[in-house]
Amino acid sequence: xxxxxQTILSKFDGKQEEIIPILQKVQDAYTYLPxxxxxxxxxxxxxxxxxxxxxxxxYAQFRFTPTGKNIVSICRGTACHVRGAPAILExxxxxxxxxxxxxxxxxxxxxxxxxxxGCCALxxxxxxxxxxxxxLNKKKVRxxxxxxxxxxxx
Amino acid sequence: xxxxxxxxxxxxxxxxxxxxSPAIQAALDAELQDSDVEIxxxxxxxMCQQGPxxxxxxxxxxxxxxxxxxxxxxxxxxxxxxxxxxxxYYKDPATKEQLPTYHDIPFYAKQKxxxxxxxxxxxxxxxxxxxxxxxxQGLKKALFELSPEEIVDIVKQSGLRGRGGGGFSTGMxxxxxxxxxxxxxxxxxxxxxxxxxxxxxxxxxxxxPHAVLEGMAIAGSAIGAKQGYIYCRAEYxxxxxxxxxAIRQAREQxxxxxxxxxxxxxxxxxxxxxxxxxxxGEETALMISIEGNRGMPRVRPPxxxxxxxxxxxxxxxxxxxxxxxxxIVNKGADWxxxxxxxxxxxxxxxxxxxxxxxxxxIEVPMGVTPREIIYDIGGGVLNGKKFKAVxxxxxxxxxxxxxxxxxxxxxxxxxxxGSMMGSGGMVVxxxxxxxxxxxxxxxxxxxxxxxxxxxxxxxGTKQMLTILExxxxxxxxxxxIELLExxxxxxxxxxxxxxxxxxxxxxxxxxRYFRDEYEAHIFHNKCPAKTCKHFIxxxxxxxxxxxxxxxxxxxxxxxxxxxxxIHWIDQTxxxxxxxxxxxxxxxxxxxxxxxxxxxxxxxxxxxx
Numbered sequence: 001x002x003x004x005x006q007t008i009l010s011k012f013d014g015k016q017e018e019i020i021p022i023l024q025k026v027q028d029a030y031t032y033l034p035x036x037x038x039x040x041x042x043x044x045x046x047x048x049x050x051x052x053x054x055x056x057x058x059y060a061q062f063r064f065t066p067t068g069k070n071i072v073s074i075c076r077g078t079a080c081h082v083r084g085a086p087a088i089l090e091x092x093x094x095x096x097x098x099x100x101x102x103x104x105x106x107x108x109x110x111x112x113x114x115x116x117x118g119c120c121a122l123x124x125x126x127x128x129x130x131x132x133x134x135x136l137n138k139k140k141v142r143x144x145x146x147x148x149x150x151x152x153x154x
Numbered sequence: 155x156x157x158x159x160x161x162x163x164x165x166x167x168x169x170x171x172x173x174x175s176p177a178i179q180a181a182l183d184a185e186l187q188d189s190d191v192e193i194x195x196x197x198x199x200x201m202c203q204q205g206p207x208x209x210x211x212x213x214x215x216x217x218x219x220x221x222x223x224x225x226x227x228x229x230x231x232x233x234x235x236x237x238x239x240x241x242x243y244y245k246d247p248a249t250k251e252q253l254p255t256y257h258d259i260p261f262y263a264k265q266k267x268x269x270x271x272x273x274x275x276x277x278x279x280x281x282x283x284x285x286x287x288x289x290x291q292g293l294k295k296a297l298f299e300l301s302p303e304e305i306v307d308i309v310k311q312s313g314l315r316g317r318g319g320g321g322f323s324t325g326m327x328x329x330x331x332x333x334x335x336x337x338x339x340x341x342x343x344x345x346x347x348x349x350x351x352x353x354x355x356x357x358x359x360x361x362x363p364h365a366v367l368e369g370m371a372i373a374g375s376a377i378g379a380k381q382g383y384i385y386c387r388a389e390y391x392x393x394x395x396x397x398x399x400a401i402r403q404a405r406e407q408x409x410x411x412x413x414x415x416x417x418x419x420x421x422x423x424x425x426x427x428x429x430x431x432x433x434x435g436e437e438t439a440l441m442i443s444i445e446g447n448r449g450m451p452r453v454r455p456p457x458x459x460x461x462x463x464x465x466x467x468x469x470x471x472x473x474x475x476x477x478x479x480x481x482i483v484n485k486g487a488d489w490x491x492x493x494x495x496x497x498x499x500x501x502x503x504x505x506x507x508x509x510x511x512x513x514x515x516i517e518v519p520m521g522v523t524p525r526e527i528i529y530d531i532g533g534g535v536l537n538g539k540k541f542k543a544v545x546x547x548x549x550x551x552x553x554x555x556x557x558x559x560x561x562x563x564x565x566x567x568x569x570x571x572g573s574m575m576g577s578g579g580m581v582v583x584x585x586x587x588x589x590x591x592x593x594x595x596x597x598x599x600x601x602x603x604x605x606x607x608x609x610x611x612x613x614g615t616k617q618m619l620t621i622l623e624x625x626x627x628x629x630x631x632x633x634x635i636e637l638l639e640x641x642x643x644x645x646x647x648x649x650x651x652x653x654x655x656x657x658x659x660x661x662x663x664x665x666r667y668f669r670d671e672y673e674a675h676i677f678h679n680k681c682p683a684k685t686c687k688h689f690i691x692x693x694x695x696x697x698x699x700x701x702x703x704x705x706x707x708x709x710x711x712x713x714x715x716x717x718x719x720i721h722w723i724d725q726t727x728x729x730x731x732x733x734x735x736x737x738x739x740x741x742x743x744x745x746x747x748x749x750x751x752x753x754x755x756x757x758x759x760x761x762x
Contacts, residue, residue, distance in 0.1 A: 023429070116389075
């Protein structure tokens with residue numbers, strides 16, 4: 001952990017305005033923000049750790065627990081909502097045995113909701129590991145999660 | 155026409171990429187690499203519903219819903235017989251007619267594409283494509299033919315208003331920044347498009363990034379700034395990638411950096427990735443966020459034109475505002491002022507989504523009516539359902555009913571109607587959409603996104619949300635509607651920034667136009683749209699053929715029945731998940747949703 005973090009920090013100057021880009025890089029590397037890294041970032045920028053936590057907790061992008069191997073992001077944009085996103089979330093968590101958003105015990109899946117991924121024409125849609133799947137219904141969600149891979153192209 | 159004059163345009167906006175357009179490009183590339191047919195990938199064509207889209211020029215042949223397996227057919231038509239692949243033509247949802255070229259398609263015929271004129275036409279990762287299409291001419295003119303004051307005059311005279319939704323005069327804003335004292339000034343581009351259900355800015359960044367860079371450089375030369383920042387949400391990886399490519403190419407070609415185009419003007423642009431906070435679309439919060447803080451808005455004055463980023467005079471405009479400027483400076487103020495209405499000039503870009511036949515990105519002159527947008531361009535309501543409302547302005551806007559369908563769309567008319575232009579989301583709602591649920595949905599969004607600084611916004615939205623949740627879950631009581639109105643007024647009056655000042659709009663506008671739906675929930679135990687679970691029950695009709703699909707799919711094991719016999723639902727076990735309704739074959743259509751019926755006690759034995 002130490003080495004990866006140092007490599008990331010070495011690309012920055014330690015200025016206050018770098019907090020957000022640093023946090024983004026650290027999260028890219030670890031999938032979340034480990035507590036130890038927050039203290040080191042604070043020392044690097046010469047601010048109290050509370051300030052780094054303050055910034056990190058303000059923004060929806062940052063997480064404080066590791067994610068599962070696969071990330072299922074359920075779009076809750078307006079177009080998806082009126083075309084049935086709540087049912088998609090319900091089915092996804094039911095299939096994976098989760099009580100709302102979160103990570104499965106076997107660390108295989110993390111389910112989260114996002115405000116809008118901008119694929120409104122394909123509503124309702126989800127992304128699984130950055131790949132978008134659109135025009136979903138409950139049945140398709142089950143097939144998708146059972147397969148664990150992308151559906152065939154035509 | 156021989157094959158060697160042809161260009162194939164493949165859409166690779168986020169929508170079409172999601173429907174696997176890169177694989178189609180790869181397939182065509184492999185087959186056509188030794189031919190004279192040029193293959194070009196482009197940004198969004200706008201008609202995302204029909205994606206992936208492939209266009210063959212010069213004829214303008216328009217192929218919709220293309221799959222990888224269709225590639226050989228397209229190749230064959232290009233190389234050999236020259237006959238287009240008719241089965242891939244777009245089929246008009248209303249007339250069922252097949253239309254061979256995009257010139258024939260009503261979706262495009264009624265549009266006026268200014269901001270989007272290059273989207274879908276040029277390769278966004280090739281600066282030469284942009285230059286060939288007339289790009290960077292505005293910047294040349296700004297640097298060599300116009301004084302900074304003249305540039306500001308042109309923008310002022312054009313009548314351009316901020317495309318982020320507020321609608322403030324762009325020229326006035328530029329003038330304030332130009333007149334502000336200071337050696338260091340900044341030009342910022344707001345690409346933190348956070349409205350759920352909107353993707354206009356993303357499409358411009360993905361399809362025509364240089365137009366934004368050019369607009370920012372022109373702004374820099376007008377106000378005397380050397381540094382620009384684009385604040386783009388991290389949720390738009392493709393837009394960020396295309397911007398990075400565009401900035402690199404612009405530096406290489408001398409459109410950014412020191413001594414731009416041989417002049418003594420110096421200007422460069424950096425990208426700042428937002429971290430997912432809706433409130434950072436507010437100008438002071440955006441700047442505070444770039445400085446490395448929690449993005450909480452501050453009191454104005456001082457306005458950013460005098461004290462913005464790092465306390466320096468700062469100009470902030472939306473993506474589409476800059477994309478307009480490049481063309482206004484090139485083509486003149488009169489050209490732009492000739493489009494639109496008296497007070498709202500130019501065009502409006504909308505992300506047309508929801509219950510609409512043709513979802514997608516459209517651009518129309520200011521002043522067209524919602525009816526023209528929804529029926530002529532959008533092809534009407536999805537699946538022939540009945541129109542209920544159109545939502546504009548995202549979480550800050552409102553829902554407008556049928557009676558508003560013929561009112562010209564511009565900044566002022568939308569505000570008068572209780573909504574707003576916003577940055578351009580337009581969500582169509584049909585008879586199956588519950589307006590109380592829509593209001594609850596938006597409040598849930600703003601309540602989570604409130605930064606917490608102003609008490610009326612932080613606690614007021616929470617209270618409003620609780621009341622709305624009570625109503626949709628069957629706990630509504632007399633007085634709730636009045637309390638919502640009172641809270642809404644308090645939040646609007648007591649909040650510092652646009653988020654709080656507009657957060658109650660979705661509730662207040664639905665109360666204004668759809669009050670009966672609130673009353674149906676509270677007083678009659680009904681959800682007229684049959685959306686809110688608490689108020690609905692599912693029933694199997696006598697027309698059931700006993701195919702067993704519903705029984706097999708019911709996770710609650712609430713459905714019983716023998717094969718080929720009529721099935722029934724045990725209401726005490728039913729979770730109301732609706733899967734039976736979803737899987738019942740359309741030909742049979744034997745599952746019915748009811749509201750205000752059976753086990754829901756209404757006191758008066760009332761049913762639909």
